Amino acid sequence: MTLTPAFLDELRARTTLSALIGKSVKIQRAGREWKACCPFHNEKTPSFTINDDKGFYHCFGCGAHGDAIRWMTDQRGLPFMDAVKELAQAAGMEVPAPDRRSAERAERQKGLREAIEDAAKWFTDQLHGIAGAEARRVLERRGITPETARAFGFGYAPDSRGHLKSALSDYGDDKLVEAGLLIQVEGKEPYDRFRGRLMIPIRDVRGRVIAFGGRIIGDGEPKYLNSPETPLFDKGRNLYNLDRAQAAARKAGRVIAVEGYMDVIALAQAGFGEAVAPLGTAMTEHQLERLWRMVDVPLLCFDGDSAGQKAAMRAALRALPLLQPGRSLGFITLPDGLDPDDLVRQRGPAAFETLLGKPEPLVNRLWQHEVNAEPLYTPEARAGLRARLSEHAQTIADNSVRQEYIAEFRRRFDQLFAGQPRRAAPSGKPWRKGPWKPPEPPPSSIARNVNAGGIDRVLAKAILAGLIRHPAEIARHMEVLATLKLADGALGRLFEAVIDVALEDQALDGGKLRTILAKSGFESVAGELLRADTLAFSFTQANADEARAVADLNEAIAVLSARPAVDAALAQATATVQTAFTEEAFARQVALVKEQQMLEARLANLMLADEDGRTIA
Incomplete structure (x- = not known):
């Protein structure tokens, strides 16, 4: 499609800029111009002016400047062509004929928009009718107000295979299937896709309904069901709530990407209107570009559980090729077990605002992920980290940003291992405890390896190796071990097998236990865990003093079980100090920091040292 300068000038001339801006901003006459508080930055005294004669706006505070089209792209967040089309429609102008591909796409979309809009109205009517009583109770239990439900267009799909189909029968089955409202199975009649679900409309950047997300009411799977991709709906190119969040994001100077619809809605109700969410997929390059069009450093807010942290890393890696000077990502990690909805309801908006004020830079997220990936006791492991x-x-892709990352990673690597010996324990020499202090900064290797749940994964692996070498200790600590999730995947299954075998025969020694594990298919994972150079603790070594090893193993288990509660209490105390400072709260925070440091010191003293008292790396 070709838009000539003459067409664009005519479009600007036919658009009254003050009327356009006045739809969303309170303006007042100031002589021949208009003035308002700037919608692009927070201010109390108006410095934003609109000149209809010249066809531009200008803010003397932040420098925002543009015409009607610029207003639609910058304030509304519309793509250029969408802005032109909307202005042209309002001005009664015909946009030049599109190219063949655009014409074909427009033809495929005919009737779909109307069908989707009518479905949204029908779902809303069902929610407020007799059939929607249980759905309304679900909204009430989740603390969603009627005002919020109306603003986001909530609806209800009855648990029926044909109610929507009958209500929209004028469109025909084929059109409703194409719109994603019906499911077509070969040889059978099409039936309603959404049944027995709370319905959440998904809108495009212009606020038009293009799809739905349906949350199950009661038990059932999947918990959330999205519309399939259609000529209207490309889930990888859209973001939930983008139409409403754009103006809020520009005013707040930030945009927050969370994991799901209900998180967005809860945050909006709590005053955070700048929240959006991907649509059932990992964050895509197109969605990141959408975020960057609003702010330079979008905030990605993920749950503190394993799934949330994996999603954060996927987004970080996807963003790397797209970085530019000044353009990056910030990461907000929620306390484990809480999503944004839980956080604002249980602790209030101020607690969430506190987290938003301390985003983790992208470079930190990458660095911490790789440092935590595996123990760094050997030269090979450190070379792997560097690689x-x-x-x-x-x-x-950007050379200047790439060079900065290379330099920053090199600086951190050198600082992390500065002054630490990089040789294995001298063969045949006795081990003894030695003093150890973590480098500052960054935090100690112990702290680095504490995962989101508070469990130090390196220590967990060491304890598992120790239990295999000293199975008689399992029964003594059974109550504590039963409450710990030491590892995921193969290591988790190995831990369960070790416990089961040891409890069946409490007279087992380490050699017999390893034989049984090998026969059960754990030979490889157990062998790797028991390599002498993998974990630098006395209880992981084959020829360690028995009494010393058992005592150290007992101490390590005690530290491992105590640390999560201390970490959680410290996080809570820190949040309290940040949101409602009192001397009592501060004193508790200080005491918990000392308790945490004491646990780290206890654990540090369990690590092997050479004859000079240096920790073996």
Whole structure:
């Protein structure tokens, strides 16, 4: 499609800028111009002016400047062509004929928009009718007010295979299937896709309904069901609530990407209107570009559980090739077990605002992920860390940003291992405890390896190795071990097998236990865990003093079980100090920091040292 300068000038001339801006901003006459508080930054005294004669707006505070089209793209967040089309329609102008591909796409969309809009109205009517009583109770239990439900267009799909189909029968089955409202199975009649669900309309950047998300009411799977991709709906290119969040994001100077619809809605109700969410997929390059059009450093807010942290890393890696000077991501990690909805309801908006004020930079997220990936006791492991960091940096397309990442990773690597010996324990020499202090900064290797749930994964692996070498200790600590999730995947299954075998025969020694594990298919994972150079604790070594090893193993288990509660209490105390400072709260925070440091010191003293008292790396 070709838009000539003459067409664009005519479009601007036919658009009264003050009337356009006045739809969303309170303006007042100031001589021949208009003035308002700037919608692009927070201010109390108006410095934003609108000149209809010249056809531009200007803010003397922040420098925002543009015409009608610029207003639609910058304030409304519309793509250029969408802005032109909307202005042209209001001005009664015909947009030049599109190219063949655009014409074909427009033809496919005919009737679909109307069908989707009518479905949205029908779902809303059902929610407020007799059939929607249980759905209304679900909204009430989740604390969603009637005002919020209306603003987001909530609806209800009855648990029926044909109610929507009958209500929209004028469109015909084929059109409703194409719109994603019916499911077509070969040889059978089409039936309603959404049944027995709370319905959430998904809108495009212009606020038009293009799809739905349906949350199950009661038990059932899947919990959330999205519309399939259609000529209207490309889930990888849209973001939930983008139409409403754009103006709020520009006013707040930030945009927050969370994991799901209900998180967005809860945050909006709590005053955070700048929240959006991907539509059932991992964050895509197109969605990141959408976020960057609003702010330079979008905030990605993910749950603190394993799934949330994996999603954060996927987004981080996807963003790397797209980074530019000044353009990055910030990460907000929620306390484990809480999503944004839980957080604002249980602790209030101020607690969430506190988290938003301390985003983790993208470079930190990458660095911490790779440092935590595996123990770094051997030269090979450290070389692996260096290689992974270099690989990440090399994916950055912009040369200046890439060089900065390379330099930053090198600086952190050198600082992390500065002054630490890089040789294995001298063969045949006795081990003894030695003093150890973590480098500052960054935090100690112990703290680095504490995962989101408070469990130090390196220590967990060491304890598992110790239990295999000293199975008689399992029964003594059974109550504590039963409450710990030491590892995921193969290590988790190995832990369960070790417990089961040891409880069946409490007279087992380490050798017999390893034989049984090998016969059960755990030979490889157990062998890797028991390698002498993998974990630098006395109880993981084959020839360690028995009494010393058992005592250290007992101490390690005690530290491992105590640390999560201390970490959780410290996080809570820190949040309290940040949101409602009192001397009592501060004193508790200080006491918990000391308790945490004491646990780290206890654990540090369990690590092997050479004859000079240096920790074996």
